[in-house]
Amino acid sequence: MAGFFKQLFSAKWQHKDPEVRLGAIDQSLDQETLQSIASEDTDIRVRKTAISYIESLDTLSTLYNQFAAEKETAQIIFERISKHLPNETELSILKPELLTLIAGQSFDGNLAQAAIKSIGDEQQLFQLIQNSPSAKARHLAIENIHALSLLKSIERDFKGKDKTLVRLAKDKIQAQQDQDKYRAQIQNDIQHLLQQANQLAQQAFDPLFTGKLNLIKQEWEALPEDKQRYAKEYADALQQCEAILHQNEEEQAKLDEKAAQLKQAQNQVQRTLEVAHSTYAEAKAGRVPSLDALQQLTKDINEAIVLSNKNKLTGLKADLTDFYKPLLNLEQSLTVQQKLDHTAPSSGGSELTVGDLKKDLKETQNQIKKINWPSEFPSPNSVQKRLDREAKLKEELQARKDKEANTLKQIRKELASFETALDDGQAKQAEQHQKHLKSLFSQVDVQQHKNLYGQFKALQQTLFDLNDWKGFASAPKLEALCETMQQLADNPLDGKTQLEQIQLLQEEWKAVAKASTQAQQKQHWPKFKQAKETAFVVCNEYFAQQAEHKQANKQARQEICLQLEQFFEQNDWIHSDFKAIVELIGKAKQEYKRFAPVEQSDHKPLQNRFYNAVKAIEKKVDEHYQNIADEKQTLIKQVSELLSHDDLNDAIEQCKEIQEQWKHIGNAGRKENTLWKAFRAECDKLFDRRKQANEQHKQAIQAEISEANALVDGVAQEVHEGRGNLNGIQQIRQDIRNLNIPNKVRAGIEGKLDKLADSVKQQHQLQKQQALFSQWQSIADLAEHMTTANEHSEAVSKLNLDKSLQPIKRVAVQAIESNETLSEETQQALCIELDITLGKESPSEEQALRMAAQVKRLQESIGQGANSRNDQIIDLATQWLSAVPEQDSQYRERFWNTLIDAVKPKTKNATTALVD
Known part of the structure; x- marks a missing residue:
């Protein structure tokens, strides 16, 4: 019963009777039901009928795959599919599976070709080739397959089956490989250019920088569109390169400006040097410029020296310095000379005293010293007048000295007469002597002869006292002197003091006696004389001791003289140590002076003997030193002659040999310092000549290096501007080889030329x-x-x-x-x-x-x-x-x-x- 109801109420297409199911199939059934019948029904007629009502291409495609093994059913389904296909241009809307089906099963070549072209999935195309019995479909399908792995599979699977398909696969593989190689090459080119651009962006600017950058730009522009994804990296590197180029342009501008400043400085310094040279030559010829011009020139030279220091113009600075010092000395001397010309010293004459003359001479000499006119320039009239005046004053002073000597002789004689007149109490006669002495002292410098003038003043006082005592009683004074002398006789002192006191009392007696009368003197003189003789007994012992002491000194001096005489006779003068001999003489003189006094009668003979002994030895010493001085003077002359030697290096070597000879000759005594200064000056002149020659050589080499660099810079500029010439570079290379520059420097410069030549070849x-x-x-x-x-x-x-x-x-x-x-x-x-x-x-x-x-x-x-x-x-x-x-x-x-x-x-x- 249940089965009945089920059958009663179920759809007819589900009926168990095939005929009922077949009759139930029509257009009223929905597409899903029709698909279910076509897919599941056990009766082939029912399935075919259901298929004939299905319109969905996707459904038909699914059914085709389901019944692919049933050729009849599969053919019906494909025919149904072909009926519902859109236009060829619209096939792309279909699913790949359906397109594959059409391409593989359709007998319409155009439709199959259109279906194949509409399949975008290479895997579907590959399946089509694997499954399609149509060689044409396979050939069409492979055209749209690009995957290398699929192409290789096709080549392998159809080898010996479809030669055309295998050949097409091989061609596409080869084409793909060629394309891959091409793309790889493009990528390599892009990467290489990027690397070059980045490397260039990290490099410092050089003469080839602009050419490198332009070539990179040109090659980048020639690349295909694949470069676009690297555009930012390229732009960044290019921006850095442009920045370097811009920076170089700024630096080059600064260098050009600096070079212009250096050239300007060189010109300025050179002009100043030329003016200094001409001014120096004019001054040497006696044509001294004005003070204002000289001051301006020394100022200009100083500024030029500062400018030379700043710009490292060593050679010009040295030349300027050579002129600066003498010209500055000339300026200073000229300044002082013109200032002193307003205060010229007074002219000498007979009306001036010796003191006036000395003062005038000192003032003249001070002016000459202040002016300090450089010896290398001829003296101007103003300086020469001072020099002449100095000589004239010295001459006049010498004449005055000669005259003064005679005057002094008269003064001494007159003082003696003055003193005698006073001793004799002759006041009037003493006054005459005083008057004459005053006249004589007016002719000499009393400051230089204070002793004589002191005696004169003392005698004047004595004369005054004489005149004074004559107006008073002198007897008590004479009596007092007698008593004092008697006390000295009764109570004697030591010999030396006793003698001094007796002499003092005698002087006082003379002074008092001048003012006393003759009667007073005769009355007291015997008593004073008796007391003096008694007091003098004590002095005899002192005199005896003194005589003994003088005798000992005499013997010591005689021994010194004897030793000197023996030394002179016995000494080996050829092999002597003259320095020790000089010390010996000095010590002998000290010892001789130490043994004093001696008796007056012995003094002169001993003095003459000592002088002769010393003089003999000193003469040997002087001869020795003079011989050395002569030898050294000869060496000085030899060095001086080397200054004109053509071969400077040979002259320097000879000078060094002469210096060694100088060291071994020995000392020239008092002349040693003077000779050494002269020798050193001549040697310095020679070495200064070498120094100047070396500096000139360095400057010449530097000038040729600069010339070589300038030639290379010119070539680099031509290459930079695209005007490079290999013949020109070779000629410049030859020109540089002809220059006198160090090999190391030449190698570096030729290396630059090699690079420039390579660039020209590339250009x-x-x-x-x-x-x-x-x-x-x-x-x-x-x-x-x-x-x-x-x-x-x-x-x-x-x-x-x-x-x-x-x-x-x-x-x-x-x-x-x-x-x-x-x-x-x-x-x-x-x-x-x-x-x-x-x-x-x-x-x-x-x-x-x-x-x-x-x-x-x-x-x-x-x-x-x-x-x-x-x-x-x-x-x-x-x-x-x-x-x-x-x-x-x-x-x-x-x-x-x-x-x-x-x-x-x-x-x-x-x-x-x-x-x-």
């Missing part, structure tokens, strides 16, 4: 490539406008082509004249041949033609040598121009664009060389 190579490229462009323009024989024949004949391109020109002329036509098929073949030659990918639709062309090439090349890439390009261009292409050719632009891009100059190697 020339690039220019050749660019010239050839320009010719190719002319050929491409010709090809673009070739239409009929009446056009451009004259232009073609005037083409100026390289020797290697001349065949193209001849062929083009013939083609224009013959008016032969180049078919599109031939044009396409030439494009493909050009792609193969350049390793460039051809369009996908030309793969078969490309494969055929490659096979043909392979066959033709068997047993023959391969032509170069350039020869192949020329051959293809010649073939193209062998006839006039058909108008509106779609291949003309492709062929010539590809060819022009291929022959476009590649500057990577040059850029690399420049950067490295």
Whole structure:
């Protein structure tokens, strides 16, 4: 019963009777029910009927996969699918599984081809190839497969089954590999250029920097669009390079400014040096400039020396310094001279005293010393007048001294007479002597003769006292002196003191006696004399002791004289130590002086003996020192003569030998310092000459180094501006080799020239490539406008082509004249041949033609040598121009664009060389 109800209320398409189910299937059933019937019903008729009402392509595709093994059912389902397919242009909206089904099962070639093109999933295409029995479908499907792994699987799986498919797989693999290589090469080129740009951004500026940067820019522009993702890194490096370039331009501007300042400083210093040299020469000739001009010149020289220090102009500074000191001394002397000219000393004359003359001489000498006129310049009139006046004053003073000696002699004589008159109490006579002495003392400098003048003043006082005592009683004074002398006799002192007291009392007696009368003197003199004689007895013992002491001194002096005399006679004067002898003489003189006094009668004979002994020894010493002095004077003369020696190095060596001789000659005594200064001065002149010569040599070398660097800088500028010339560089290299510069410096400079020569070679190579490229462009323009024989024949004949391109020109002329036509098929073949030659990918639709062309090439090349890439390009261009292409050719632009891009100059190697 339950089964009945179930059957009663269930749908008829679910009935157990196939006929009922078959009758229940119509358009009223929904698509889901129809799919269920088509998929699950056990009766094939029911399933086919359900399939005929299904409209969903996805459902049909699922059913097809389910019944693929049942060919009849699968065919019905595919027919139903084919009926409901959209237009070929709309196939892309279908699912890949359905497209695969259509491509594999459809007998409509166009539909199958459209389905295959609409399948975007390479894995689906691969499955299609694996499952499709249609070789054409497989061939169509493989065109859209690019995955290398799938292509290799196809090549492996269909080897020996489908040769065409295997060949297509191989071609695509090869093309893919070529493309990968090309992309890898592009990437390598991009990375290489980025590396070069970054390296250049990290390098310091050099003469090749701008050329390197321009080449990098040019090569970057030639790269394909794959470079865009590296644009920021490239832009950053380029910005840094531009910053370095800008910085160099600023630094170069500063260097140019500094060089200009240095040149200006050199000119200024040189002008000052020339003025200093001419002024010095004029002054040497006695034509001294004005003080203002000289002051301005020394100021200019000082400023020039400061400027030389600042700019390291060592040679000019040394020359300026040589002139600065003498000219500065001249300026200072001239300043003092003009100032002193306003205070000229008074002229001498007989009316001036000796003191006045000495004062005048001292003032004149002080002025000469203050002026301190440099000896290297002739003395001007003002200075010469002072020198003449100095000589005149000295002469007059000497005359005065001679006269003064006579006057002094008279003064001494007159003082004696004055004293005698006073002793005798002759006041009037003493006054006459006093008057005469006053006149005599007025003729001498009393400050220089204080002793004499003191005696005169004392005698004047005595005269005064004499005159004074005459007006008073002198008897008590004389009595007192007698008593004092008696006391000295009664109570004697030691001998020396006793003698001094007696002499003092005698002097007082004389003084008192001058003022006393003759009677008073006669009354007291005997008593005074008696007491004096008694007192003098004590002095005799003192005199005896003194005599004994003087005798001992006499003997000591005699011994000294004897030893000196014996030394003179016995000494080996040839091998003597004269320094020790000088010390001996000095010590002997000290000892001789120590043994004093002696008796007056012995003094002069001993003195003469000692003097003669010493003089004899000193004469030997003087002769020895004079001989040494003569030898050293000879050495000084020899050094002086070396100053004019042509061979300076030989002169220096001889000077050194002379210096060694000087050391071993010995000391010249008192003349040693003077001789040494003269010898040192002559040696200094010679070494100064060498120093000057060395400095001149250094300056000459530096000048030639500067000249060499200037030549290299000029070449670098020419190379930088693209005007480099190898012959010019070689000539400059030869010019630099002719310069006198150190080898190390020359090697460095020639290294720079080598780099510049390499750059010029690269530039020339690039220019050749660019010239050839320009010719190719002319050929491409010709090809673009070739239409009929009446056009451009004259232009073609005037083409100026390289020797290697001349065949193209001849062929083009013939083609224009013959008016032969180049078919599109031939044009396409030439494009493909050009792609193969350049390793460039051809369009996908030309793969078969490309494969055929490659096979043909392979066959033709068997047993023959391969032509170069350039020869192949020329051959293809010649073939193209062998006839006039058909108008509106779609291949003309492709062929010539590809060819022009291929022959476009590649500057990577040059850029690399420049950067490295």
